Amino acid sequence: MSRPTIYDVARESGYSIKTVSRVINEAPNVRDETVARVRAAIELLQYHPDPAAQRLGGGKLPTIGVLVDSIDDPFFAQVVAVIEARAMDVGMDVLVASTGMDQTRMRTQIQRLARRGVAGLVIAPFGDEKVVAEALPHDVPVVVIDRKCGVTDKDVVRVTDEQGATDAVRHLVARGHRRIGFLGKTSAFTTLVDRYAGYERALGEAGIEVDPRLVETRAWSAEEAYPYALAMLATPEAPTAVFAASPMMGLGVLRAQRRLHRQDVALVIFGDYPVAELMTPPTTVVDQRPGAIADTAFDLLARRIQDPGAEVLDTVLPTLLVPRGSGELAPRGS
Amino acid sequence: MSRPTIYDVARESGYSIKTVSRVINEAPNVRDETVARVRAAIELLQYHPDPAAQRLGGGKLPTIGVLVDSIDDPFFAQVVAVIEARAMDVGMDVLVASTGMDQTRMRTQIQRLARRGVAGLVIAPFGDEKVVAEALPHDVPVVVIDRKCGVTDKDVVRVTDEQGATDAVRHLVARGHRRIGFLGKTSAFTTLVDRYAGYERALGEAGIEVDPRLVETRAWSAEEAYPYALAMLATPEAPTAVFAASPMMGLGVLRAQRRLHRQDVALVIFGDYPVAELMTPPTTVVDQRPGAIADTAFDLLARRIQDPGAEVLDTVLPTLLVPRGSGELAPRGS
DNA sequence: TGGGGTGTTGACAGCGCTGTCATACCGCCT
DNA sequence: AGGCGGTATGACAGCGCTGTCAACACCCCA
Known part of the structure; x- marks a missing residue:
């Protein structure tokens, strides 16, 4: 009364377990009629191979692992959701793990998954x-997402950080802003360095x-960003517009704006977030399109699993400026 | 150069693989000195048991599966995040899957995980x-979360839906509201039936x-809720306050309010959501405390894994009314 | 007609564990 | 002294697959 095994299918179909295995794995050189009969037996018995046994027998687990900063960060939550959907389509499961922004933990988690x-593996690395x-790891296909982190021997999927930031700041400049603030911990991530470069470029232009x-x-979390944003907005030389280089920074700015009743300060946030369109004013963002990142990452991973020797790709996806109101505010007093 | 196996540890420590296995699984009747030596060998070789082999050998995978409506729903994202954190603490991994609110898919996913x-397994079931x-499944420990769905033979963790709704509506009544709207698809979930009951009770009182x-x-998604909310707020008998029985409904209401410039309508949403405190006005919510649900679910699951015969528990956690502004608005014109 | 593919299938040995059962040894009681 | 129960350890057979290699039937060409 236990689950049927490959032996049951072999007996039912009249073939050997090896042939059944071939059918399951769609191996070549099996007669169509044989395939049909084995399939029928599989169907009849409602047989499903045991992943642990497949793995132990020599194959890989039909599973892909995803490692992100934090699972309940909306950006990564969407990445995980899309990967899970794609994996399900091809009969794979998804193991999730988070780093909590701790490099030691990142390392441990990677080892565990491997x-x-x-x-x-789909990994959002960070740090040194x-x-x-x-x-x-080198013995399992890996696709790196969101941050390159100097990785050159793995496929990478990221966005045009500098261009996206340039777009955002240009957008503000086009509305007449000349005093545009920047918030983002550039020392922590190369993505933020790039976004700062975009900021500088747009200003330079x-x-x-x-x-x-x-x-x-200096700030990294929204909690840290808040006092800095507060300070920046409270000075006599306060900016008329702010470019928040991450959603966390954006939250800090929004809180500061609310506190100071300074909804008149224009704002563009790099990275979309839930209900941004319901804010007052609705927040203009540079959408990183996590879904697209995840889709591309999945495609690349599938490709590398199938062909481990494939050329290493560094895919840079475009971002999308979404004007919603906060970024279209004119400079105060103009 | 491959990963060390239990044989390597056995050789290194001078014991048999069975004794090593005993040490790994903390089985009784192993001398302290033996344990120490084996542990030392494990440490030395950086040995980690192969989960697939453990599973195949007779044990269970050190993994817990989580099945939710959708991984990027903030509520479930937090549930998954907490479970992953808890699992990591005890050396377990987490397999995620989503139902996409499709019963057939729910069934398939459960089977796959099992x-x-x-x-x-931690499962948020729904529907019939x-x-x-x-x-x-009956052959693997299961904890049901969020919705009871008539389940009586599994541990359940949910919240006081009726009480939470009663609290919310009482809160509005206390501010002087007498025309209080309700939004929520009661036909789909028992949780919503309970919340409606809470609404009725508070009004009755x-x-x-x-x-x-x-x-x-009638509405289920935010998209469906929007037009209904719009219609309700636009009528001559428009409510002065609305109780949205789910975050989705809440979104619909918020959009309608924005569209009609009716931020003066008081609103309490059942279920917290990101940046609710940054809305105008900040949204008062009934917090379901997804983290607490997940923590409790994990505890119950651990308990059941350890003792499959333990008494079946139906745990009902309290909700938390979080006044932030929108729920404290006085009736229009008063 | 024989040699050498090519296509199709199967026997069998692992993969790295855990469960079962056997074994060896100890102290203690009668 | 003999026997018994408890403790500590090991030998060995699987678990359900896949990889390797062999077997066999055919077919083609020389």
Whole structure:
């Protein structure tokens, strides 16, 4: 009364377990009629191969592992959701793990996932490049998402951080802003360095000099960003617009704006977030399109699982500026 | 150069693989000195047991499966995040799957997870009670979360839906509201039936008769809720306050309010959502405390894994009314 | 007619564990 | 002294697959 095994299917179909195995794995050189009969037996018995046994027998687990900063971050939640959907389509399961922004933990989690014998891994790494390079496994296909972190021997999917930031700041400049603040911890992530570069570029194009008083690079979390944003908005030289280089920074700014009743300060956030369109004013964002990142990552992973020797790709997806109101505000008093 | 196996540990420590196995599984009747030596060898070799082999050998996979409506729903994302954190603490991995609110898919996903040989399952079921009862596996520990769905032979963790709704509506009544709208698809979930009951109860206590024009039970998604909310707020008998029985309904109402510039209508949403405190006005919610649900579910699952015969528990957690502004608005014109 | 593919199938040995059962040894009671 | 029960350890057979290699039937070409 236990689950049927490959032996049951073999007996039922009249073939050997090896032939059944071939049918399951769609191996070549099996007669059509044989395939049909084995399939019929599988159907009849409602047989499903045991993943653990498949793995142990020599194959990989029909599973892909996903490692992200935090599962309930809306960005990563969507990444996980899309990967799960794609995996389900091809009969794979998804193991999730989070780093909690801790490099040691990142390393441990990667090892654990790799140890389980997953077919592939989607990883959002962070931090020191050397640590990342050492932590990434070499015996299992990996696709790196969101942050390159100096990785050159793995497929990478990320977005045009600099261009996206440039777009955002240009957008503000086009509305007449000249005093545009920047928030984002550039020391932590190369993505933020790139976004800052985009900020500088857009200002440069407009002939605006970077005012260090309007650049805040110390905060990482929304909680840390809040006081800095507060301070920046409260100064006499307060910016008329702010570019928040991440949703966390954006939250800090929004809280500060609310606190100071300064909804008149224009704002563009890099990274969309839920209900942004319901804010007052609705928040203009640079959408990183997590779904597209996840889709591409899945495609690349599937490709690498199938062909481990395939050329290593560094895919850079475009971002999308979504004007919703906060980024279209004119400079105060103009 | 491959990963060390139990044989390597046995050789290194001078004991048999069986004794090593005993140490790994903390089996009784092993001398302290033996344990110490084996542990030392494990440490030395950086040995980690192969989960697939453990599973195949007779044990369960050190993995727990989580099945929810949708992984990027903030409520479930937090549930998954907490379970992953808890699982990591005890060296377990987490397999995620989503139902997409499709009963057939729910069934398939449950079977797939059970087939993998997970140690336990956390499931948010939905829909027809008979289907749910048939879909839940009997050969693996299961904890049902969020919705009871008529399940009586599994541990359940949910919240005080009726009480939470009563609290919310009482809160509105206390501010002087007498025309209070209700939105929520009561036909789909028992949780929503309970919330409606809470609504009715609070009104009854206040001697307010239920006005069917203020009760909308047809919508499920935010998209569906929007037009209904719009219609309700646009009528001459428009409510001065609305109780949205789910975050989805809440979104619909918020969009309608924005569209009609009716931020003066008081609103309480059942279920917290990100940045609710940054809305204008900040949204008062009944917090379901997904983290607490997940924590409790994990505890119950661990308990059941350890003792499959333990008494079946139906745990009902309290909700938390979080006043933030929208629920404290006085009736229009008063 | 024989040699050498090519296509199709099966026997069998693992993969790295755990469960079962056997074994060896100890102390203690009668 | 003999026997018994409890403790500590090991030998060995699976668990349900896949990889390797062999077997066999055919077919083609020389």
